[in-house]
Amino acid sequence: MYAEFHDADGTRRLPESDWEALITTRGYAAVVFDCDGTLVESADAHFRAFQDAVAAQGEVLDRDWYRQRTGLDRHSLLSEFADAAGPGFDVPRAVADSIAAFGDHVHLVRPIPRMADLLMRVSSLVPVAVGTNAETAVASASLTATGLSDAIRLIVSISDGLPPKPSPDIFATAARRLQVQARDTLVIEDSTQGVAAARAAGMDVLLVRG
DSSP states (O other): OEEEEEETTEEEEEEGGGHHHHHHHHTOSEEEEOOBTTTEEOHHHHHHHHHHHHHTTTOOOOHHHHHTTTTSOHHHHHHHHHHHHOTTOOHHHHHHHHHHHHHHHGGGOEEOHHHHHHHHHHHTTSOEEEEESSOHHHHHHHHHHTTOGGGOSEEEEGGGTOOOTTSSHHHHHHHHHHTOOGGGEEEEESSHHHHHHHHHTTOEEEEEEO
């Protein structure tokens, strides 16, 4: 694995062996991890939950269609689905049904081993939060199922009434709740939306690549 490190000076590639040293040498006061795709592999669990929700309204969710929209928040994804499905598709119902159905599939969620190891090391150095476009209950279920929840100080999500990434609000709120300055916070992400959100919040960010 490697990452692209984004800060005020630009972007540079950073090998995995340098990630922990970056945190210590730069003196970050806190780290905020994204959840899905960064700490945990949850795509199949989310797909099946969405699949159950749309099936309850007589519709079928195509896996390739879903994969192309990975990273979207739940409401945005289902709103796009409703546009394709046509009149009568109830987005609020599908949102609620997909959240409820996630618990039926959370056993499919797996930790991403190298990122889980990094989380455990980092959490012994500085406070750690999760900032996610998922709902708090969903992220918490994933982190608990993968044994990562004890390393997380707090979760900030769209459940807090915040707009999804690429808005900076989720990351800005995480820093504020951890009582640290944005400039002293490192974000670890796997999406370009997350990078945009972190930079807009005034934070450095590692964009992790496989």
